[in-house]
Amino acid sequence: MTCPVCWFPGNDPAAERCAQCGWVLPVAGQQYAQPVPVSPPISVNPISVNPVSGYPVSGPPPVGYHTGYYPPVPVPARSRGLRVVLPLTVIVVVLVIASTVIAVVRLTGRDTGTVAGSAAAGVTALDSPSAATPAGSAAPAVTSAAPAATSAPAADPRAQAAAVDAVLDASIASRKKLNDAIKLVGDCTLIEKAIGDLRTVGTERESQMASVSRFDLSALPRGEELRSLLNEALSYSLAADRSFVLWAQAVQGSGCGGGGSGHYDEAQAQSRNASAAKERFVAVWNPVVAPYGLRYRSSNDI
Secondary structure, three states, X not given: OOOOOOOOOOOOOOOOEOOOOOEEOOOOXXXXXXXXXXXXXXXXXXXXXXXXXXXXXXXOOOXXXXXXXXXXXXXXXXXXXXXXXXXXXHHHHHHHHHXXXXXXXXHHHOOHHHHHHHHHHOOOOOOOHHHHOOOOOXXXXXXXXXXXXXXXXXXXXXXHHHHHHHHHHHHHHHHHXXXXXXXXXXXXXXXXXXXXXXXXXXXXXXXXXXXXXXXXXXXXXXXXXHHHHHHHHHHHHHHHHHHHHHHHHHHHHOOOOOOOHXXXXXXXXXXXXXXXXXXXXXXXXHHHHHHHOOOOOOHHHO
């Protein structure tokens, strides 16, 4: 229990009476005794007290009153400034780090093609005409040197002539195979084999014509004229080959009784047409290929 006026026994714990009201300290377990005035009563200022904490709520404490409550120590102005500046410094550092990370992500995520194009253009903010040219004056034209166009290698006329010359050699081999098959049919020997060889000759002629049609003869003098004349000669030879096949089949069907004479006559007519076309071809061919070291040809060498 405490003194109902002073709320605690005096300022000096060893005192036997309350310094404010004069109450005598009780014996343990007893209430306060009535006050024994030893001096004129001391005027006590009533104050509002919190019944839970026992601390004054408002108003100045009475003289000599000790509440046990210590007010906060005033913080110097410099310390208060540090408390404010330190959180601001931390925030600024965090923002700088975050902006750096964002800049790195944007830089690494940029399209490499765009970066390369900007580097190739060679135009920067400091070098731009708008930054260096005063207002009202015309900006100088920005020009870039275009790379020199790489010209394609010139076509080799000798190589083009050699390609045609190889087709002529193949045509000679086909004609020899044709003549051998015609002889077998005329002798009524191995007609089935002869028919197969005649058909093979026709396939070879078609392949030779296709090769001549796709050759590049742009560097060869009179190249397109040579192409046309050679294809004409080969087409007549192909027509003769097909007629010879029909003749051989007729001979086989008649048991070598002389059938298929009409097909034979047609084949011979186409062969004459082919020979005339070959003559026209070699008349142009030999002068053109003479500088390239290719051999001289007659109509029988095709």
